[in-house]
Amino acid sequence: MQHLKHHLTRIASAAEKRVWLTALVAALVAYFLFELTGEVLEGETRAFDEGVLLMLRDPSDPALPVGPSWLTKMMVDITALGGVTVLTLLVTLVVVYLALRRKFRTAIFVTVSILGGWGLSSAMKLGIARPRPEVVQHLVEVTDMSFPSGHAMLSAITYLTLGAMLSRLEETPSLRYFFPLVAVFLTLLIGSSRIYLGVHYPTDVLGGWAAGTVWACGSWFVARWMLGRPSGR
Numbered sequence: 001m002q003h004l005k006h007h008l009t010r011i012a013s014a015a016e017k018r019v020w021l022t023a024l025v026a027a028l029v030a031y032f033l034f035e036l037t038g039e040v041l042e043g044e045t046r047a048f049d050e051g052v053l054l055m056l057r058d059p060s061d062p063a064l065p066v067g068p069s070w071l072t073k074m075m076v077d078i079t080a081l082g083g084v085t086v087l088t089l090l091v092t093l094v095v096v097y098l099a100l101r102r103k104f105r106t107a108i109f110v111t112v113s114i115l116g117g118w119g120l121s122s123a124m125k126l127g128i129a130r131p132r133p134e135v136v137q138h139l140v141e142v143t144d145m146s147f148p149s150g151h152a153m154l155s156a157i158t159y160l161t162l163g164a165m166l167s168r169l170e171e172t173p174s175l176r177y178f179f180p181l182v183a184v185f186l187t188l189l190i191g192s193s194r195i196y197l198g199v200h201y202p203t204d205v206l207g208g209w210a211a212g213t214v215w216a217c218g219s220w221f222v223a224r225w226m227l228g229r230p231s232g233r
Contacts, residue, residue: 032210048202049133113161120211132200153211
């Protein structure tokens with residue numbers, strides 16, 4: 001009995017540490033986002049942004065990206081993973097999976113959380129209204145505003161939220177980290193592709209990552225409150 005109480009105390013302590021660590025990360029990233037947004041609005045990041053974009057282009061012709069032609073094609077494919085069509089399909093499939101597992105509350109929570117994040121992304125773009133980069137040619141078609149990067153923010157919101165929710169369902173300790181790690185990897189790839197393709201400044205992508213991370217952390221907190229701790233933890 002004493003051993004069981006000690007074991008439960010260790011589990012509770014580990015869970016509490018995760019909560020505080022997540023809260024600290026969310027607070028630091030939110031502060032970074034606030035400061036970055038202010039710098040962007042004041043035009044303080046322009047030299048850095050344009051310098052990075054030009055560094056990724058041929059010095060003799062800014063319309064040509066550095067690297068082989070297959071790299072550009074690969075970046076175009078990668079950037080599609082952060083598009084609304086792919087993300088909508090992915091979320092739909094995950095929600096269906098959760099429903100089939102009779103995790104109806106989790107399915108509803110995932111849907112509401114991700115759609116809310118997407119709405120926030122659109123509101124931030126309209127509110128800040130930063131024009132797209134003009135220093136280099138865009139390698140894919142774009143139409144809306146630039147800050148924060150929608151692909152970076154939506155992929156962070158979607159993949160990080162799904163990674164956290166799916167991790168809650170995994171009972172094998174070593175596999176609980178698989179979904180979050182894949183989510184982070186995809187989010188970083190997608191955001192980087194937007195810079196390479198010349199459709200976003202680096203600070204657009206940093207802002208998108210930051211906003212998406214804060215939203216995903218908030219969703220994790222709400223999930224713990226609404227859905228409770230996963231069984232077995």
